[in-house]
Amino acid sequence: MVNTPVTSSPARTRRYPRKVLLPLACVATAGALYSTSDSFRHHTLAFRRALLAAEAVIVTGYDYKFSLEYGNRDLKEGDPEDDRERRVRRSRLHKRSAERVMAMMRQNGGIYIKLGQHLASLKYLLPEEWTKTMEPLQDKCLPSSLESIQALFLSDLGQPLSEIFSSFDVTPIGVASLAQVHRATLKDGCEVAVKIQHPALGEFSEVDMKTIAALTHFIAYAFPEFEFFWLSEEIQDNLPKELDFRYEARNAERTAANFDCARVQGSSSAVKIPDVFWAQKRVLVMEFMNGSRIDNVEYLNANNIKVGEVSREMARIFSQMIYKDGFLHCDPHPGNVMIRPTPVGSPSPFNFEIILLDHGLYRELSPEFRLDYARLWTAVMDSDEEEIKRRAIALSGIDAYELFACILTGRDWDVIQDSQLTRKVRNKAETSKISHGAGNWLVEIADILARVPRDLLLLFKTNDLLRALDEDLGADDGAQMGTFAVMGLYCAQVIFEADKKEIRQTLTRASVSTSADSSSSSSITGISRSMTLMFASVGVWCRAYCRFLLKTVSLDLFIWWIDQSQANSVLYRVASTLGLSVL
Numbered sequence: 001m002v003n004t005p006v007t008s009s010p011a012r013t014r015r016y017p018r019k020v021l022l023p024l025a026c027v028a029t030a031g032a033l034y035s036t037s038d039s040f041r042h043h044t045l046a047f048r049r050a051l052l053a054a055e056a057v058i059v060t061g062y063d064y065k066f067s068l069e070y071g072n073r074d075l076k077e078g079d080p081e082d083d084r085e086r087r088v089r090r091s092r093l094h095k096r097s098a099e100r101v102m103a104m105m106r107q108n109g110g111i112y113i114k115l116g117q118h119l120a121s122l123k124y125l126l127p128e129e130w131t132k133t134m135e136p137l138q139d140k141c142l143p144s145s146l147e148s149i150q151a152l153f154l155s156d157l158g159q160p161l162s163e164i165f166s167s168f169d170v171t172p173i174g175v176a177s178l179a180q181v182h183r184a185t186l187k188d189g190c191e192v193a194v195k196i197q198h199p200a201l202g203e204f205s206e207v208d209m210k211t212i213a214a215l216t217h218f219i220a221y222a223f224p225e226f227e228f229f230w231l232s233e234e235i236q237d238n239l240p241k242e243l244d245f246r247y248e249a250r251n252a253e254r255t256a257a258n259f260d261c262a263r264v265q266g267s268s269s270a271v272k273i274p275d276v277f278w279a280q281k282r283v284l285v286m287e288f289m290n291g292s293r294i295d296n297v298e299y300l301n302a303n304n305i306k307v308g309e310v311s312r313e314m315a316r317i318f319s320q321m322i323y324k325d326g327f328l329h330c331d332p333h334p335g336n337v338m339i340r341p342t343p344v345g346s347p348s349p350f351n352f353e354i355i356l357l358d359h360g361l362y363r364e365l366s367p368e369f370r371l372d373y374a375r376l377w378t379a380v381m382d383s384d385e386e387e388i389k390r391r392a393i394a395l396s397g398i399d400a401y402e403l404f405a406c407i408l409t410g411r412d413w414d415v416i417q418d419s420q421l422t423r424k425v426r427n428k429a430e431t432s433k434i435s436h437g438a439g440n441w442l443v444e445i446a447d448i449l450a451r452v453p454r455d456l457l458l459l460f461k462t463n464d465l466l467r468a469l470d471e472d473l474g475a476d477d478g479a480q481m482g483t484f485a486v487m488g489l490y491c492a493q494v495i496f497e498a499d500k501k502e503i504r505q506t507l508t509r510a511s512v513s514t515s516a517d518s519s520s521s522s523s524i525t526g527i528s529r530s531m532t533l534m535f536a537s538v539g540v541w542c543r544a545y546c547r548f549l550l551k552t553v554s555l556d557l558f559i560w561w562i563d564q565s566q567a568n569s570v571l572y573r574v575a576s577t578l579g580l581s582v583l
């Protein structure tokens, strides 16, 4: 009895630490095991990426808030010197912010590079300091190692490279943000381009997308006047598709079929879509294409390819996609468009073929949208202010039609208003005016972009890329008029088809009511009303047809004259004058 406390006490003290230590030891062992596991590595890296992104965005947000609210307190409003100083400080603020964000994007890689490329293309939205700083992300990407690619083939296809290809060039011919492309030969001797997704991309794409969504919410909270959700929504919607090459294969095949169909209907074009051999989620094997980037002017000159024809043909290809097929390639940057002299057996009517690559990002456009869009562009090309206003409201409910037209065309409002849009290419002074304007109108532009339909957002980007391409090619005023003439033809076609449909419906209604009137042996007035309606519809149809015919024939003639003018400068001047009056 006396010994009880003595014997029981050490037992109790021994039990207490064991109770604590055992679970601790278990946790420590599990932790040690976990820390060497792949899962630990993944979570640490994912956390680090999110942290880097958050740091860059939060610091930038704070910098903007602080600099704009307190940074200019020493400057007086209305003083020209101080205004200049304010502009200089704002420009510096944009530059250092863009550099900070770009450094983070480079460090994180993967879809952050893709996002940076997207930002670089938003010339109508972001200040020049941002778009220029982001530009290098468009061409310099790091290749994935051969070992990681071997591992990807084994995990996704269950076969090593040597089982599938008789030769495989280990040096990639192109390295982009999402994938790299290698030249290879299949066992049957076919030369192919093998597009392989960067193996590390899949691992972090989900967490990266979530981080970007969360940071967009932060921007919306810190700067309620800016609506940037659409950017994050675009990424959430499009990226999963771009990361599955089976979508890309289907898009490529559908586009090739659309152009084949147009050829059968008599509208030949210089477009070439590489044939797809087979596609897996992360590997796409397609026909190998020789040629050069489309903006390589030296290559064009060496092969006697005319810049004017190339830019007109690009306008034709993209107008067909937008207005006729309603199935649009939304990433036509120069790295995705190649050109080569026409090979034997090609259906191209020119001495070149335009090769469209990268069919990952497409948009389906409804017939109603295409019609509204064609009417809007026709109004803009005609400098018809009232109609631009009406169409801008119809398409997006936006009253700020001047700014809307500027975003659509990438041109200054004065140029649109003075009917110079179709006649003069954009020069450096205008580009810089637009970029500065973008800096001053940030809030209004962000508001427009948040409210326009998402299809229109991608069309803005496509327009911008095509315009930039024309500028890189050095297309002159004549080439510019040619591209607008081509677009005018497609717009006229869409509007005419819609008019025809409407008239047909009116005629059907009139004939139905005539037969209903006569079968119920109703009054003569009923029949005569229906007959009047029918005659009126035929009248409207004839007017619409004549208008369409006049427009298309004159535009066709204009394009033909431009072609002749390549050899004859007098004809060129006449063609230009005629073109101005037609357009």
Ligand SMILES: Nc1ncnc2c1ncn2[C@@H]1O[C@H](COP(=O)(O)OP(=O)(O)OP(=O)(O)O)[C@@H](O)[C@H]1O
Residues within 6 Å of the ligand: 173, 174, 175, 176, 177, 178, 179, 180, 181, 193, 195, 274, 286, 287, 288, 289, 290, 331, 335, 336, 357, 358, 359, 360
């Ligand atoms: N069929 C092909 N034949 C020859 N070269 C090709 C072919 N397909 C792609 N390439 C080359 O590989 C590069 C990258 O291809 P692609 O644009 O399809 O990749 P991506 O990852 O989708 O690029 P991004 O999304 O950044 O535009 C192209 O710029 C081109 O140089």
